[in-house]
Amino acid sequence: MKPDFRKTMIWLHTYSGLVLGWLLLAIFVTGTLSYFNHEISQWMKPELGSKPVSSMAINQSLQRLNTDASGAINWRINLATSRNNHLKLSWTMANKPKNIRHSQTLDSQSFQPIEVRDTQGGNFFRTFHYTLQLRDYGGRYFAGIAAMMMLVGIFSGIFTHRRFFRDFFTVRLNNVLKTLTDLHAVVGIITIPFCFILSVSALFIYISMYMPWSMDHHYDKGSRELNALVSTSLPALIPANIAAKPITDFTVILAQVQQQWPEQNAIKRISYELPFDANGRIVVSRHKSMSLSNKTQVLAFSSVDGHALTGAESERTARMLRRIFYGLHEALFASAGLRWLLFFMGSASCLLIASGMVMWLNKRLAKVKQRHLGHYLVERLNIAGIIGLILAIAGYFYANRLLDFNLAQRADAEISVFLLTWLAALTYSFIRPAQRAWLELLLITAIAYLLLPFVDFILNPQWLLQAWQYNNWVYLGVDLALLTTGSISLIFYCWLRGRNN
Amino acid sequence: MLQLFSHYQLEITARCLAATVGAYCFAIASSLGMVPVFINLFGSLQADAVYFATLYSYFFGFIAIIWSFCQRSALLAWRDIVMACVILMALHFWGTI
Structure with a gap:
């Protein structure tokens, strides 16, 4: 060397x-x-819909928890954000030998449970x-x-x-x-x-x-x-073993939170720890939009009367x-x-x-004049690794829309489709001449991405129409991104074909 | 051995081993050896010193990777890495006394 x-x-x-x-x-x-x-x-x-989340979300969720999750050892509300309108409640019931966790997704306006x-x-x-x-x-x-x-x-x-x-x-x-x-x-x-x-x-x-x-x-x-x-973290919670009722009107706490965190929609998650105990605690977590660090900032309040408790110190x-x-x-x-x-x-x-x-x-x-095995392998793996991966991602999105709603282990099946599509692209790259494989896989990818928004629309027009009606740019943006990916693949396909001719 | 593999292949293999095994060992040695340095030079608490030494160990490993390909020969690269490891481990044992 x-x-x-x-x-x-x-x-x-x-x-x-x-x-x-x-x-x-x-x-x-x-x-x-x-x-x-x-x-x-x-x-x-798409079942989450596009309706804007009403400002009633916290109190409505607390009421629902109070009826559905009475006696639980914790409650948790994951609030919807501007990036994702998923309002999710979860709670844990004490049980031996293992505690049982429940969770529920709520509609953003009617606050009824929905199936996603x-x-x-x-x-x-x-x-x-x-x-x-x-x-x-x-x-x-x-x-x-x-x-x-x-x-x-x-x-x-x-x-x-x-x-x-x-x-x-x-x-x-x-x-x-x-x-x-x-x-x-x-x-x-x-x-x-x-x-x-x-x-x-x-x-x-x-x-x-x-x-x-x-x-x-x-x-x-x-x-x-x-x-x-x-x-550093919040001090450990010691139960008082005296029964108490948790606050279900959050306005008291919201006013205190807004003094500390002035930005809009500062709260990401609300947790009640031991809500039915006199020492119960409410932990409010802040969105990470205001800090570079990945440490979640929290405020703690008593779940009985809502007065502020000591928080966590800053870290080393x-x-x-x-x-x-x-x-x-x-x-x-x-x-x-x-x-x-x-x-x-x-x-x-x-x-x-x-x-x-x-x-x-x-x-x-x-x-080189004479190719050896290494060149051949790199050539094929390039095809599968670059365009095969893009195609596999399209396969994952198709699986999400086309697999049966009630399929057992549906989430795993989607991932299997992703991996199998990738494997299929790899196999395809080995059985076709390299130039042809590039072109054909590019064309398949382009068609797959361009068709996807239409498949989505045919399956249930309501999803797209509602997104349009309520200006849900998250949903529309993903559709646009799919169309853009498809168009870029198509342009690249045409350019590459023109060059080969 | 020398008949089976050319000098070039041996050199490359030895350098790659230095850049993987050697560099990782060097990073480990630095994550141990820099702890007393942080404690005595900068007055860190032990927990902070261990944390910082671990974070900085990637830097040492990275230097060793580059060095194992830049040194004039693979043998010299290995010599340097082993010597640097010895110095860092000496620092570590000096810290534990």
Whole structure:
């Protein structure tokens, strides 16, 4: 190997990218979709409807809990947000040997319980992007290795440029491979900070899995004991064992909350702990829109008379540092505009990885006369890894709409459809010539995405009409995003076909 | 061995091992060895020091990955990583005394 630093970095960039490129792409695509986790979930649960949530929601929910969940040891209300109008009640009844949990989804205006289809919604993309659907088989370790590899890719990529600034302003359009190289360079420079923060925070989130050694050495119970030392939480609740009635008119508490948290719709969740005890406590959780950290801010009140109780202290700096990286990764602080910006940065990163994979192959195919097995494999995996993944996501959305409402384990079946579609695309890429497979899969993907909003409309026109009537831009936005994805695939298909002819 | 594999292949394998196994061991050594440094130099509490040392260990691991490909030969890369590990572990044991 050559001792020249720059040449070493080029070599490292080429091969570190090749080894984990497809894995990184799958993680970045599903991770980018997770920015719209709540919006996608809303679209995938059309039974929730589009009616705006009335301001009566809290008191109506409390009344319902008071009748349906009398004697429970806790109550919880997850309020609807501007991103997702899912109003969910849950409560726990004391029982031996195991407590029983109940939950109920309420209609946003009539406050009657409604049946919602069983689906993981957008949350599937969030869990997939770090567990790879292999939670018990080390999926999170693979994701961690991929994150470290991304950091190596960024670092070595920076040194691959001979002329960092001139490269940025160069786009050669006469040759496809050169266009791709310049695109890779431009997108690479734009996404450096984004990819860096995302990869570092990914590694920070799972320190207790990736780097448990120091904490295991210093503390008997490892990460759990360390976390208890640096984190803070509300004091433990001691039951008084005197029966009492909980407050069901929330206005008293709402006024106190608004003094502390002045923004609109500050409350994300309301929990009653031991509502039927004289020491019962109400914990109000704030939306994470006002803080970079992923620590949920809470206020505590007595559930009997509503006076404020002591809250939690602030945490140690080390813990806060990790919390802020965690918060930056999740981006729950982002408003709609910033969220779109982050989404575009994520899409640009996907483009960066995909163009890198295609470049690796085409640069080598241009040079060699005799192809070997490696070229063949990379060629096929590129097809399945890039366009196959996009198609599999469409398969997941179709499964959500077309599977029977009452199917047993419906949510798992949707995920199976996702994985099977991906497998089918992989098989298809192996049995067809590469150029044909690219074109045909692109066309199938384009048609699938373009048809999906119409399938949705035919299945139940009410969903779309109601979304239109009540200006539900979450629902309409997902439909528009599907049409856009389909159109981009179609344009790309036409361009690629024209070039081949 | 030398007849079966070319010098180039041995070099690459040794460097890749240094960048994976070596770098991870180096990161572990730093997550232990930096604890007394944080406590004595910056006056951190032990819990904070362990937390920070764990967070910073990725940085050390990353340096080791780059170093294992940049050093003149694989053998030298391994030598540097082992020496750095020894220094960090010495710091760790000095901290426990």
